[in-house]
Amino acid sequence: MKNSIAERVNDFIKNYPPFNFIKPESLLEISKQVSIIYLDKGDTLFKKGDHYNEHFYMTRNGAITLYHTSINNTLEIINISDGGDVFGLRPLIAKENYKLTAIANEESIVYAIPIDAFQLITQKNARVQKFLITAFATNTYDPYTAEEAGKIFVDYLPNNNQDMVNFQTANYSKNPITCPLTSTVKEAAIIMSKHRIGCIIVVNENNHPSGIITNSDIKNKIATGRYPIETLVTKIMSSPVITSSKGITVAEGQLQMIKHNIGHLCITKDGTINSKLIGVLTHHDVLVSLGNNPSVILKEIKRAKRTRELRAARLKAETLIKSYIEQSIPISHIFKIMAQINDAVTHRAVKIAIKKMPSKPPVAFVWMSLGSQGRKEQLLFTDQDNAIIFEDVKEGIYDETKAYFLDLAKLVTKSLNKIGFEYCEADMMASNAEWCKSLTEWKSQFNEWILNPDEKAMLLSSIFFDFSPTYGDDSLTLKLSESIYDTLDKTQLFFKFLGRDALKNPSPLTFFKQFVLEKNGDQKDLFNIKSRALMPLIDAARVLTLTNRIKGVNSTYERFEKLAELEPNNKELYESCSYAFKALSKFKTKQGILHNNTGKFIELSTLNKEEQLKLRRCFKPINEIQESLILRFDLKNFG
Amino acid sequence: MKLFSWFKKKETYPDFWEAYLGYFKNKKEQPVPDTRFVAFDTETTGFNIKEDRVLSIGAVSFIDKKISINESLELYVKQDVFKPETVEIHGLMRSDNVDKVSELEAIKAFLKYIKGDILIAHHAGFDKGMINEMLQRHGLGKLKNQFIDTGVLYKRSLHIIYQERAKPYSLDFLGKELNVPMVDRHTATGDALITALVFLKILGRLDKRKHLNWGYLLNK
Known part of the structure; x- marks a missing residue:
């Protein structure tokens, strides 16, 4: 029987590896068995520890983010699979439970390809096998493999651009808090709580590190009743400790932690356990160094040539907020930095969109951010609210001018969405013909709201009265403000x-x-x-x-x-x-x-x-x- | 008289129709994620429900956002009525090189496929009318399934500010608004798939606002 949908699936997948290595007639057999899965933003396709599915996946539309779950149970992005990328390959290589978590980064459509049907056809196809192994390695948490693969299949890896930070020397805590081998757990815990720290290093008489006790050791070994509280620290400490010398870079520190599955590195004088302890590098320190550089992020944003680069930079800013909040940095400072980053992202997105347009903007215009971004208090990703004011033009060319800016706005809102700003549910976006108009029209729109207030005007004014210019000619927003205040005087x-x-x-x-x-x-x-x-x-x-x-x-x-x-x-x-x-x-x-x-x-x-x-x-x-x-x-x- | 006609009906209906009706006995409401939905579309010789005929029926089914391609339905129906002017839209020629079935066979396959599940169509009234007319020609009753019209559902999902400006939301418009890949537009199966994806995307929007319940979906 004819199956048109299978043919269309086939038309799509045949363009991408590994399917482009498969003979057309065999490929159609696979296409017939595919399932189409719709995922809403934030939907989980599989998560770490889940039993493997009978399918592997290819993104059709949207993007799927793959996360690695770190030691302290936070999710770190490994890769983002865009249209045509395959993922969820573990069951194809080894019948094991998933080690990564796949969550829709945005609204997405995914093809699920049945493994049995696929293997039946591709078993003997060496190119397919080779590709799959490389792709699998790329999505696994192993920076070395990714590098060896020559980034052929990795056109997006959020960590790539962190090189600058990666090779900085790690900023570890000096003057580590310690206790002698003869202490009891209770004594150690008292020192920890006095200094408000999560771990303590057990040192011998020469001040060489012998072991480490963390909060979770106390939780798991003492609080559960396995050992009495007067136990010697040597009984429950993790030993030996992993050590390093003080010149360690952020990247090296991170690698050591991943390799040994630990959260703390002891820094000693000569880098071995047989020398004096001089500091401790925690996983938290690494996270902070990786994220805490707004100027690097801003530079990246300004250099970005594509939306996906903007997305990577904006995601890094999220890590930044996290570490700032952990460090109790004043929120007004965080607001300012994030406002700068959000504005830069939007500015860049408009600039990239203008390049994509067939011609330059016909007249001066300004891209306004509204609502929380307009108030410069947007910290996490929220809805996008925006509008365009363009300079007044003669009646004859009005329609084409407006059409130009609407097209531009569509490009911008689409890429903002891809970056992570959701479409405004109420469609208060410049891509809506109502919110993309000339200065004179905007003036009369605001006059209408001010002079004839009603329920609807109130709903809208809470968004529109908080506008700030993000890109273009801000004299247009100034003129609008003046007009608004003149009208406000009348009522x-x-x-x-x-x-x-x-x-x-x-x-x-x-x-x-x-x-x-x-x-x-x-x-x-x-x-x-x-x-x-x-x-x-x-x-x-x-x-x-x-x-x-x-x-x-x-x-x-x-x-x-x-x-x-x-x-x-x-x-x-x-x-x-x-x-x-x-x-x-x-x-x-x-x-x-x-x-x-x-x-x-x-x-x-x-x-x-x-x-x-x-x-x-x-x-x-x-x-x-x-x-x-x-x-x-x-x-x-x-x- | 009433009793008599009841008996008469009982005796003259063919087995497949009885089997179809059977799906509606003791039907219980399930949670939305466990429910099977069938999105379908028909291509016809024209827009007159009485005079025009169904040329093809396409349908896809899904449970919890997952559409299985090998469980889709694609039927081409033999018809004597033929209008050259609509060929431009659906591209179905009278002597096209596809396997065609008789109207009765199409009905059997369609009913077996949809069972008692919820049907989704864009501008559902028309497709429902065409199928009912087809059923009637063969002495059968009307479709018993519950319907969801994606056009109506979309309009209700909009922010209150924009709802008043009613416009007829075409499938093309929704596809564009919701960013659904528009392939095979104007083939029954292609449109059925687009309708299914449009429905899922609207569902996604509703979910966020916690409107996702049967009362809202079926507009009870």
Whole structure:
């Protein structure tokens, strides 16, 4: 029987190795057995430890990220499989459980190729076998193999560009905390908790390292009752330790850790265990050195020629946030660096898109970032919100001008999506004809919202009033701002609407001082930190900024700081709002990193008492600012 | 009279129709990921449900986002009605070199394939009408399956701001919006696959907003 779909699958796979090495008539037999799998962003195809499937995979559309699970259970990216790449080859080579985890990096379609059918046909085909072994090695966690393969099949490896950092000398902890061989575990634990450290080195009388005890040793060997607490450290320590001399590079350190499956390296005077201990290099130190270089990331972004390079750079920034949060670096600093990186990524994406267009932009334009990116407070990947203003043109050429910018915007939003910024659900993107227009049209659009406020205008204004120029001629955004303030002078009603909008999410605590939890659907026990706690502050800052005619201050915490300056009698309130906003953002980001999502929903049961209290403390200023809005805009009977 | 006609029906229906009806007895609702869906499309001689005829039926089935190609259905139907002007759209010639089956055989194969499962089609009303008309010509009842129309579902999945601007969402438009590879457009199987992928992508969007339940999907 005719099978058109199999023919189309065949048309696709025959272009890529290993299928291009197979005879056409045999290939069609394989194509008929293929399954098509649709994956939503974040869907897991298989994970480490899963029993092997009867299939291996080829990406048809989108991209699948392959992760290695590191010793401390975090996921590290090994490779990203784009269209035409094969992966999940382990069961084909060895019938073992998966060692990697495959998660959809974006919406993807994957072909699942049955191994039995495939092997029946390709057993004797040497080229196919050779390719598969190379491809398999490339996706395995082994930097050496990847290098030997000459990167023929590795057109994307996120670690490639980290060479600069890799060969820096590792920044290890000097003055390591130690205890003698004669200590008991209890004594060692007391020293560890006093110094707030996760491991202690056991040294002999010459100060040579003999063994190491980590938190998990204490958890697994003492807390479980296997050994009494007065046991000698020598009984439970891991010994011998792995050592190195102090000139070790980040890359070498990482390799040693992978090779010996450990999280700590002892640095000694001559690099052996028979010399004096001078420091400890932890896995955390390595992670920090790999990620903590914003200037390297920025340089990479500016040099990027393709979207996938931008994606690699932006992913590295994610590691950066992680280490910053771990190091308790002030959130305002993290905001600034990430805003710079996000702007640079967007800027570069627009530039690459312009190159792809058949001609240069016909007139001046500006690419505006809206919403959280416009406010410069986007830390994790979130939705993209953007718009284009182009210079006014004569009526005759208006349509073609707009068509040009719409095409451009489509290219940009597509590549931003590939980088990791999801499409805006509400389609507030420059690729939508409504949000790509000339300056005059934008002015009248804002006038319409301001002079005739309604529910819909409010929904939109929360996004559109936080705009900042990212690429192009920013005199266009300045002109728009001026026009907006002129119109705002003519009306008070709009402020009332905005004020009321800022109150739409009442205090996050109920009368009984319980958290207000989400009651709809599956998110039952979750607290929505974005809509309940952050949005009221963001909305309040926006309406107060507009009332005070503040220009060019976009981020919420800076808006509150500016307001504190302008209104000394409310200084305390505004400063506490600024603080609360920063603390809550940090909360959200930590949760996002923990659960690998936007961090919008917080599972209260995972917070300890102290964190819950901290969260509550931030709610007080929310109550107060909402009450002050009611008074200021006379909202008591406005509804 | 009522009893009589019931008996009459019972006796005159062929076995395959009885088997089909059997799928709907004691049918229980399952969780969405365990449910088999069938996306299908028909190519016809035209758009008049009464006069035009089905030239081919294509269908793919899937459970939990996985479409098996060797379980797809591709039927070409022998028809006496032939309109040269629609050949341009579907490319099916009267004497095309494919194995064709009679209408009755097509019905049997189709019913056996769809069972009591949920059917998905784009602008489902038309395809449903064409199949029902076909069933009627052979003295059978109408399709009993529940339907999901991807056009309607897409519209409901949109943000409230854009919903009011109703436009007829064509399969081409949705394919482009949702970034579905548009291959074999205007063949029944090709369109069935596109419809299935469009459906899965909309489902993905709904999932994020926690709307994924039967009440919403079937618009109960």
